[in-house]
Amino acid sequence: MNFQQHETSLKNTDDMPPWAEVMRSFFSETHQLFATLQMEANKVAEDEVCVFATVPDFFSYKDDDGSAHPGAYTIILDTVFGFAVFARIQKPKAIATINLKTEYLSPIEIGAKVICSAECHAVSGNIARTRGEIFDYDGRPLASATGAFMIASGGPDFTGLGETPRS
Amino acid sequence: MTQLLDSPLGSWLRFDVEENGDDALYSITPNDAHIGNPLIKALHGGIVSTFLELAGLHELRRSLSPDADGEAININVDYLKSVALAPLFAKARIVKTGRRLVFIDCVAWQDAAETPVAKAACSFVISR
Numbered sequence: 001m002n003f004q005q006h007e008t009s010l011k012n013t014d015d016m017p018p019w020a021e022v023m024r025s026f027f028s029e030t031h032q033l034f035a036t037l038q039m040e041a042n043k044v045a046e047d048e049v050c051v052f053a054t055v056p057d058f059f060s061y062k063d064d065d066g067s068a069h070p071g072a073y074t075i076i077l078d079t080v081f082g083f084a085v086f087a088r089i090q091k092p093k094a095i096a097t098i099n100l101k102t103e104y105l106s107p108i109e110i111g112a113k114v115i116c117s118a119e120c121h122a123v124s125g126n127i128a129r130t131r132g133e134i135f136d137y138d139g140r141p142l143a144s145a146t147g148a149f150m151i152a153s154g155g156p157d158f159t160g161l162g163e164t165p166r167s
Numbered sequence: 168m169t170q171l172l173d174s175p176l177g178s179w180l181r182f183d184v185e186e187n188g189d190d191a192l193y194s195i196t197p198n199d200a201h202i203g204n205p206l207i208k209a210l211h212g213g214i215v216s217t218f219l220e221l222a223g224l225h226e227l228r229r230s231l232s233p234d235a236d237g238e239a240i241n242i243n244v245d246y247l248k249s250v251a252l253a254p255l256f257a258k259a260r261i262v263k264t265g266r267r268l269v270f271i272d273c274v275a276w277q278d279a280a281e282t283p284v285a286k287a288a289c290s291f292v293i294s295r
Contacts, residue, residue: 031205032199032200032202033200033202057175058176058178059175060174060175060176062174062236063170063174069217069220069221071213071214071216071217071218071220071221072213072217074212074213074216074217074242074244075213075214076213077213078203078213078216079203079211094204094206094207096246097246098246099243100213100216100243100246101241101242101243102241102242102244103241104238104240104241104242107238
């Protein structure tokens, strides 16, 4: 597994579709949660979204133990699933998680650098299904999950979100 | 038992437990750091999941012994309603305790317990 092969950089703002612009803005400093997890998109394609993330130290929940609460996995997966839906429908629509089922395959440590790979593999009406995994940099699987999302027909308009906080 | 409350994660979420006899009421008080969708200022789904699992783990320790520990195997969360940036409450119910496994259901709400915003089913393996 070579994560370096995808050099799709969201820092290059030219010829970026509007939904990807939304995603880029989510990964900027303006989104506190994603900034603290140091989330950075590595690949954005209709069939796969890959995001790097680092487990922050405040996920520590046991004494004298470097382990992080596995809830960190759910935050990363729910986020990347959302972007996998955007990448599939190619529109920055409002979406909401309906269910998230997460399998914890291996414990996670504070400061661990991980990669999350996800895809939206089915869209039926307003319901989108996602699946994905989290790996460490050696390719060892840490968590796997599936999700169902509701795609709103109306709802908040994401276009322009990228511009507003940049004053 | 205060371990989870005093942990860095407990402080970050402002996780709290109000124990009343056999009953425990769990809560977190989220802030801007926990927002998922900045447009509607909704709480991130992963934060809701993390909270419900923490409540489940605390309930496991309460029911077994403070020294007992559980390692989560998996968690299934249903999001029933969008969760506002306001205190979130939860109750955890032990469905079954076996020799090795504990199954726990958690329900979360904001305005009233009758209108839940999320529910979770967690499985833990007991490590003593």
